[in-house]
Amino acid sequence: MTPRMHRSHRVAGALVGSAVGDALGAPFEFGPPGRFSTRFRSPARGAKTEMCGGGSLGWEPGEFTDDTQMALLVATSLVERSGLDETDVFDRFRAWAEAGPPDIGNQTRAVLGSGRPWDVAAAEHFAHSGHAAGNGSLMRTTPAAIRFSREGRQATMDAARRISALTHGDPSAGEGCAILHELMRVALDGGDPLAAIPTSLEAVLPEHRERWAAVLAPDWTPGQATESNGAVWPTLGQAVWALRHGRDFAEVLRLVIDLGGDTDTVACVAGGLAGAVYGMGGIPSRWASVVHGRVPGHGDKVWRLADLQQLAAALDGGVQQNYDPGVIPRIGPTEVLPGIWAGNLDGARYSEEDFAVISLCRLGEPFPHPLHRMAYIADNEHNADLDVMLADVLDDMAALQDEGRRLLVHCHGGASRTGLVLRGWLVREKGMSVEEATAHVAERWPHLGLWNDSFTTALERLAAKTN
Numbered sequence: 001m002t003p004r005m006h007r008s009h010r011v012a013g014a015l016v017g018s019a020v021g022d023a024l025g026a027p028f029e030f031g032p033p034g035r036f037s038t039r040f041r042s043p044a045r046g047a048k049t050e051m052c053g054g055g056s057l058g059w060e061p062g063e064f065t066d067d068t069q070m071a072l073l074v075a076t077s078l079v080e081r082s083g084l085d086e087t088d089v090f091d092r093f094r095a096w097a098e099a100g101p102p103d104i105g106n107q108t109r110a111v112l113g114s115g116r117p118w119d120v121a122a123a124e125h126f127a128h129s130g131h132a133a134g135n136g137s138l139m140r141t142t143p144a145a146i147r148f149s150r151e152g153r154q155a156t157m158d159a160a161r162r163i164s165a166l167t168h169g170d171p172s173a174g175e176g177c178a179i180l181h182e183l184m185r186v187a188l189d190g191g192d193p194l195a196a197i198p199t200s201l202e203a204v205l206p207e208h209r210e211r212w213a214a215v216l217a218p219d220w221t222p223g224q225a226t227e228s229n230g231a232v233w234p235t236l237g238q239a240v241w242a243l244r245h246g247r248d249f250a251e252v253l254r255l256v257i258d259l260g261g262d263t264d265t266v267a268c269v270a271g272g273l274a275g276a277v278y279g280m281g282g283i284p285s286r287w288a289s290v291v292h293g294r295v296p297g298h299g300d301k302v303w304r305l306a307d308l309q310q311l312a313a314a315l316d317g318g319v320q321q322n323y324d325p326g327v328i329p330r331i332g333p334t335e336v337l338p339g340i341w342a343g344n345l346d347g348a349r350y351s352e353e354d355f356a357v358i359s360l361c362r363l364g365e366p367f368p369h370p371l372h373r374m375a376y377i378a379d380n381e382h383n384a385d386l387d388v389m390l391a392d393v394l395d396d397m398a399a400l401q402d403e404g405r406r407l408l409v410h411c412h413g414g415a416s417r418t419g420l421v422l423r424g425w426l427v428r429e430k431g432m433s434v435e436e437a438t439a440h441v442a443e444r445w446p447h448l449g450l451w452n453d454s455f456t457t458a459l460e461r462l463a464a465k466t467n
């Protein structure tokens with residue numbers, strides 16, 4: 001039996017998933033429907049992946065946009081202020097807007113640039129423009145949805161409305177954020193967010209309920225949208241539709257980016273929800289490994305995968321501390337199988353930079369290798385999504401080897417997790433039994449560790465599926 005997924009995997013999945021969606025969708029912003037799957041007919045697992053960068057704003061591959069930048073402003077405020085301090089969030093937003101981010105929504109720019117105080121700026125803008133139901137507040141909801149998820153439906157929905165109102169005076173936007181918070185709360189608890197739609201609609205302000213019920217109905221399709229997906233209703237409608245129809249994280253994102261239009265934002269929203277449902281292990285490592293970006297007006301720090309994971313844990317009440325593995329005696333790299341080297345953490349960190357590195361543990365400081373995939377497999381019995389992660393790693397290795405790259409697989413000690421992947425490779429690519437694969441690796445890699453029974457069980461399942 002596979003263990004129940006640990007909440008921390010869902011929390012990390014939500015925050016990383018939203019940033020991944022943002023970065024994955026950014027190059028396709030304002031393009032026509034179908035462009036993503038036309039360009040990527042099958043999963044792109046080699047050196048060049050679907051994280052392709054570009055678009056009208058020239059994003060780097062894996063670089064997130066204003067959606068995640070604003071989400072990080074909310075997130076850091078919530079953590080540093082130990083809760084919601086609207087003045088502080090608004091000040092952070094304003095410093096960001098003044099620093100000239102590459103992208104910023106029209107309405108957000110108008111409100112933050114108005115010079116008016118936090119508690120009136122958005123309302124005044126709405127009162128004289130009448131336009132405020134863009135998706136610019138919905139796109140940044142994930143951090144607060146994590147932070148308030150433990151406080152129950154009412155509290156998380158209220159927090160959503162208050163944060164939305166900082167830039168979006170139209171309560172329609174606030175109600176959308178409130179619904180998303182509630183769906184996320186249910187997903188982080190291990191429930192089915194789709195099944196929670198009726199109860200979340202009951203908690204929506206009555207005058208907004210009908211319009212939200214329409215776009216969240218099980219039979220609603222994106223073709224029925226009455227506005228572009230720059231508006232809040234179709235953005236959440238499309239994200240939920242994709243979650244309903246996709247079979248895994250990657251398919252949810254492909255479906256939603258293929259709708260075209262405001263692709264970074266719809267994918268950011270869908271990615272947050274899908275990340276909460278499928279967990280960190282459900283996010284393809286070729287996407288999560290490269291996600292990164294800066295937050296203008298808030299220092300030079302480049303946010304990467306490990307930073308997002310730590311921040312997610314802090315939002316959920318954990319401790320935010322930098323992981324420092326210290327210096328350990330190097331093991332490897334050693335060529336254990338043809339074209340596949342093995343090592344421990346520092347053996348890999350200081351290896352030649354043309355290795356395609358597959359990391360299976362936490363790293364501390366990032367490696368210098370340009371081609372680096374990170375799949376966090378814990379060396380314990382609690383990997384609920386181990387089969388999915390193992391298949392993802394092995395598929396990437398096969399694609400990278402087909403491109404002629406030297407592979408270097410490592411974990412902290414180079415023993416147990418590294419052994420899992422080396423043995424899995426032999427089971428899947430060479431058709432060996434688990435016993436044969438284990439003996440084969442043990443002969444060539446004296447560091448092999450066999451103490452984790454859940455790994456051997458996973459290999460038995462892989463063998464049954466393969467052979």
Ligand SMILES: [Mg+2]
Nearest residue numbers: 065066067264
């Ligand atoms: Mg954006």
